[in-house]
Amino acid sequence: MTKRIEARFEKCRSEGRAALVTYVMAGDPDPETSLQILKSLPKAGADIVEFGLPFTDPMADGPAIQAAGLRALKVGQNTVKTLELIRRFRADDAETPVILMGYFNPIYTYGVDRFLADAKDAGIDGLIVVDLPPEEDDELCLPALKAGLAFIRLATPTTDDRRLPAVLANTAGFVYYVSITGITGAATPDFGKVATAVERIKRHTPLPVVVGFGVKSGAHAAAVAQGADGVVVGSALIDALKGTLDAEERATSRTVEAVTTLVKELSEGVRSVAKRAAA
Amino acid sequence: MTAQAQPNSFRTGPDEGGHFGMFGGRFVAETLMPLILDLEKAYNEAKADPAFHAEMASMMTHYIGRPSPLYFAERMTEHLREVSTASGLSGGAKVYFKREELNHTGAHKVNNVLGQILLARRMGKKRIIAETGAGQHGVATATLCARYGLECIVYMGAVDVERQKPNVFRMNMLGAKVVPVQSGTRTLKDAMNEALRDWVTNVADTFYCIGTVAGPHPYPAMVRDFQCVIGNETREQMMQAEGRLPDSLVACVGGGSNAIGLFHPFLDDRGVEIYGVEAAGHGLDKLHAASLTGGRPGVLHGNRTYLLVNEDGQIQDAHSISAGLDYPGIGPEHAWLHDVGRVNYISATDQEALDAFQLCSRLEGILPALESSHAIAKVIELAPKKPKDHLMVVNISGRGDKDVPQIAEILGTDIR
Ligand SMILES: Cc1ncc(COP(=O)(O)O)c(C=O)c1O
Numbered sequence: 019m020t021k022r023i024e025a026r027f028e029k030c031r032s033e034g035r036a037a038l039v040t041y042v043m044a045g046d047p048d049p050e051t052s053l054q055i056l057k058s059l060p061k062a063g064a065d066i067v068e069f070g071l072p073f074t075d076p077m078a079d080g081p082a083i084q085a086a087g088l089r090a091l092k093v094g095q096n097t098v099k100t101l102e103l104i105r106r107f108r109a110d111d112a113e114t115p116v117i118l119m120g121y122f123n124p125i126y127t128y129g130v131d132r133f134l135a136d137a138k139d140a141g142i143d144g145l146i147v148v149d150l151p152p153e154e155d156d157e158l159c160l161p162a163l164k165a166g167l168a169f170i171r172l173a174t175p176t177t178d179d180r181r182l183p184a185v186l187a188n189t190a191g192f193v194y195y196v197s198i199t200g201i202t203g204a205a206t207p208d209f210g211k212v213a214t215a216v217e218r219i220k221r222h223t224p225l226p227v228v229v230g231f232g233v234k235s236g237a238h239a240a241a242v243a244q245g246a247d248g249v250v251v252g253s254a255l256i257d258a259l260k261g262t263l264d265a266e267e268r269a270t271s272r273t274v275e276a277v278t279t280l281v282k283e284l285s286e287g288v289r290s291v292a293k294r295a296a297a
Numbered sequence: 298m299t300a301q302a303q304p305n306s307f308r309t310g311p312d313e314g315g316h317f318g319m320f321g322g323r324f325v326a327e328t329l330m331p332l333i334l335d336l337e338k339a340y341n342e343a344k345a346d347p348a349f350h351a352e353m354a355s356m357m358t359h360y361i362g363r364p365s366p367l368y369f370a371e372r373m374t375e376h377l378r379e380v381s382t383a384s385g386l387s388g389g390a391k392v393y394f395k396r397e398e399l400n401h402t403g404a405h406k407v408n409n410v411l412g413q414i415l416l417a418r419r420m421g422k423k424r425i426i427a428e429t430g431a432g433q434h435g436v437a438t439a440t441l442c443a444r445y446g447l448e449c450i451v452y453m454g455a456v457d458v459e460r461q462k463p464n465v466f467r468m469n470m471l472g473a474k475v476v477p478v479q480s481g482t483r484t485l486k487d488a489m490n491e492a493l494r495d496w497v498t499n500v501a502d503t504f505y506c507i508g509t510v511a512g513p514h515p516y517p518a519m520v521r522d523f524q525c526v527i528g529n530e531t532r533e534q535m536m537q538a539e540g541r542l543p544d545s546l547v548a549c550v551g552g553g554s555n556a557i558g559l560f561h562p563f564l565d566d567r568g569v570e571i572y573g574v575e576a577a578g579h580g581l582d583k584l585h586a587a588s589l590t591g592g593r594p595g596v597l598h599g600n601r602t603y604l605l606v607n608e609d610g611q612i613q614d615a616h617s618i619s620a621g622l623d624y625p626g627i628g629p630e631h632a633w634l635h636d637v638g639r640v641n642y643i644s645a646t647d648q649e650a651l652d653a654f655q656l657c658s659r660l661e662g663i664l665p666a667l668e669s670s671h672a673i674a675k676v677i678e679l680a681p682k683k684p685k686d687h688l689m690v691v692n693i694s695g696r697g698d699k700d701v702p703q704i705a706e707i708l709g710t711d712i713r
Contacts, residue, residue: 074481074612075597077493078326084480096609122324123596127610149596151330153314153323174328176500181331199328200498 020168022115022143023191026065027226027247031293036243038063038288039228040281041119041252043070043086044103045095046259051269052090053103055259055277060114062278063285066248067107068146071100071120078148080203082253085260089267097124097133101140108141115191117170119146122158130158134165144168144191152184159188168192173219175199175211182222192226192248195219197233203253206232213245236287243291251284307564307639310630315514315600318636320629323513325599328497333599337515339420344522349415356411360444361401363408363526367534367690368394372660374680381681390683392676393543393690394663395531395559402440404433404666404695405527405555406508412523413506414441422504424448428492430457430485430551431621431668432464433695434508439473449473452491454484457620464699482614485551485624489598509552510628513599517628524558531690532562539688545570547679548692549671550642551586551621553628555694564639572679573631574671576617577644584616588627589635589642597625602632618647618707619667619700649674654697654704666695667704 030037040059045052059067072087072095079087104116118137125133125147137145145167150158152171159169168191176199177185186193195216197207212229219227229242230250242249258280262272310317323333343349357363370392378389397405417425425447429435435451442449451468455477458465468475481487489511496505510517510524528546535543546563548556550573563569578585585591588603595604597612605613605625615625634640645653650667653674658664665673669692676691683689697704705712 073610075486075490077490077598078328078497080494081480088481091611096611098609121596123604123606123612124610126596126601127606127608148326149324149599151323151325151327153330172327174326176328176331178331185327196328199500201494204498 020143020191022113023066023168025113026115027192030065034293035291036246036288036293037065037228037248038239038285039066039068039230039248039250040064040255041068041070041250042255042259042277043072043083043090044100045072045090045093046086046256047089047263047267047269047273048093049095049099049103051273053106054274056103056107057110058274058278059281060111062281064281066115066117068117068119068250068252069100069104071097071118071124073121073124076121078201080201080253082203082256082260086256097128101136104142105140115143116141117144117146118142120148122147122149125158130161134162134167138165138167142167144170146170146172146194148172152187155188163188163190170194172196175215179218182219186223189225192228193219193223194250195227195229195246197229197231200231202231204232206234206238209241212242216245236283239284239287240290243288249284249288255280303637307634308561310633311514311518315518317630317633319594320602320632321514321517321600323599324596324601325513326497328500332496332500333513333515339416340515340519343416343419349419352415353412357526361407361411362399364530364534365396365399367531367538368396369538370394370661373657376660377677377680378685384681386681388681388684390680390687390689391685392680393535393688395527395690395692397527397555398663398665398669398693398696402433402437403698404437405524405558406434407437407440408526408558409508409520409523409554410434410437410441410506413504414445414447417447417504417506418445420504422502424499424503425506426450426452426492426495426503427506427508428452428485428488429508430488430623431619431666432457432461432468432699433621435473435475436464436467436471438506439468439471442473443471450495451475452478452488452495454478454488456483457485460703461620461699462702484615485620486612493598509554510557510630511552511598511600511626517600517630520554521557521561521630524554525561527555527558527692528560528562531559535688535690542566542569543688543690545572545679545687545689547572547574547672547676547689549574549622549668549694550627550631551624551668553631555692557628557630559690559692560640571640572675573640573642574675575642575644576619576622576671577646578616578618580646581644584614585644586615586617586622586624587644588625589631590644592625594632600629602626602629603635618650619671621666621668622671643675645671645674651704651707653677663693664697665693666697667700669694
């Protein structure tokens with residue numbers, strides 16, 4: 019179930035460093051390019067890959083990820099095709115954990131039980147569903163855990179100590195700390211505050227804590243890697259991708275490389291911070 | 298959907314988690330979850346505080362101008378009786394208008410905004426955000442923010458900014474900042490997305506004043522409670538006018554706040570027929586905004602309800618001539634009332650609404666909002682089929698002044 023995720027964090031720990039977690043949108047700017055990007059990410063230094071499930075109304079996302087989702091939908095990306103891309107990724111990579119991240123409505127419409135069976139079969143390890151707080155655990159979280167998929171919860175600056183236990187209760191794989199109150203791709207956090215928050219969460223859980231939102235460069239990644247077990251980067255990769263598209267928003271020969279170049283920089287940032295290997 | 302067993306009372310919802318049957322809930326990002334829990338707590342405390350109710354009541358009377366009249370629409374009634382006779386029925390219901398368009402700011406929206414702004418004050422929030430479609434909710438919010446000296450930011454789809462210009466100007470005059478939303482389809486749903494994005498970003502000082510019975514719990518219940526003044530007054534006024542309850546109620550349904558406000562106090566009076574009118578746009582087989590008639594259950598904007606979605610769960614473009622009905626969802630309590638069969642949800646097209654607008658203007662000297670015109674359109678259809686002693690109440694949720702430039706354009710008149 020969460021074996022691939024555990025093994026990957028174990029590997030990073032043994033290398034004395036934090037993990038790099040990357041987010042790109044499935045089908046952006048077209049399915050084949052997004053698969054090529056996904057496949058190139060581990061080679062460029064990503065330890066865990068998050069694949070975005072496109073949705074018309076991504077309430078917690080900023081302009082970069084909103085636009086990425088709309089580009090994908092425009093070329094016909096959907097849940098079935100997204101699972102298929104992951105199946106193809108999994109065919110040549112048996113080890114990199116794949117996390118599907120999105121909103122509940124496409125999953126709900128697909129049908130929760132059918133979705134979980136197909137997601138597991140495609141080789142997905144975990145789910146991040148932004149609009150499912152613990153109060154709605156019956157919807158997907160508990161069925162996912164039963165089906166052997168990690169349900170990765172977001173903890174935020176508004177999740178106080180009173181609420182944290184509820185947020186952590188059914189979470190598995192790792193905890194995703196949202197570094198700011200805000201949407202993706204917006205402000206860069208105060209890294210000092212982030213470190214304090216990570217410590218606070220770690221007092222409540224043995225799970226790895228990764229930090230995302232606002233990380234844009236190798237230097238940011240290094241700053242976050244000081245305290246966190248992993249660093250998530252999304253909007254910055256999508257901005258890099260977007261910068262290479264032609265006037266019709268189609269991929270060009272530079273698209274994949276623009277993403278991998280930034281991933282390499284981020285990976286170096288993460289690797290520049292030596293962490294104590296866990297006992 | 299198959300009809301579920303009928304409950305003993307239709308007025309007990311929602312449950313603790315904010316559910317009306319399978320609908321409703323709290324489908325929000327974790328960042329917002331503590332905020333909506335705080336809001337729920339503050340609302341429950343306010344509800345139990347006589348001082349809160351006293352302040353509401355005083356402002357309702359002196360600022361909004363309540364109660365709004367229940368008006369016997371005599372010429373509309375006569376006209377529809379002639380229609381009835383012409384079709385060989387010799388019936389025609391007695392039609393009453395609940396005149397929410399006479400409220401300060403020109404629509405029912407202000408009832409809810411007053412409640413939420415007083416609550417925001419109790420909670421010490423100084424920055425108010427709102428989404429708006431037709432601009433009526435935005436104007437009401439801007440108005441009460443002006444009245445109480447609060448900062449006001451209104452998100453409005455760029456398409457709606459264009460078709461509801463008079464209201465944009467009104468909001469500006471009232472000191473509010475109107476932000477045109479360029480994302481997605483650039484209408485009401487996108488304005489709501491953008492307001493939620495603002496709220497996630499400005500958690501400490503901001504109160505999100507939602508304009509209809511949608512959003513995560515407690516909004517659908519809270520907004521309903523604030524709008525129930527419509528139905529409560531109607532009950533009393535009808536008892537005074539006719540010595541009995543009405544036989545039927547008709548209201549338009551966008552998110553469903555004016556409708557639930559009229560309906561809710563009558564839900565357990567089983568003899569009262571209730572009709573909610575959705576926007577059928579160009580027709581139910583074309584682009585429309587009738588989520589109950591033409592949609593299916595899904596999750597958006599914090600709750601489960603009927604939505605216009607495709608087979609992949611992507612939200613579909615809604616269309617209505619009226620910006621206030623141009624939303625691909627509907628409040629969760631309506632979704633439930635639909636499934637249990639207590640309320641009949643029907644729909645009116647753009648053209649039917651336009652025709653009703655013109656008929657009402659000429660017969661009664663009342664320019665109804667295009668939203669309300671959808672309800673009137675169905676009164677025109679239903680009333681002639683009812684007997685003469687049938688008492689029908691239609692909610693005139695707002696006035697049509699804001700729609701005049703748009704209607705002039707549709708009718709081919711240049712008024713600039
Ligand atoms: C006059 C009027 N009626 C009705 C509506 C639709 O909203 P609801 O269904 O919440 O009453 C609006 C929304 O803007 C409105 O302005």
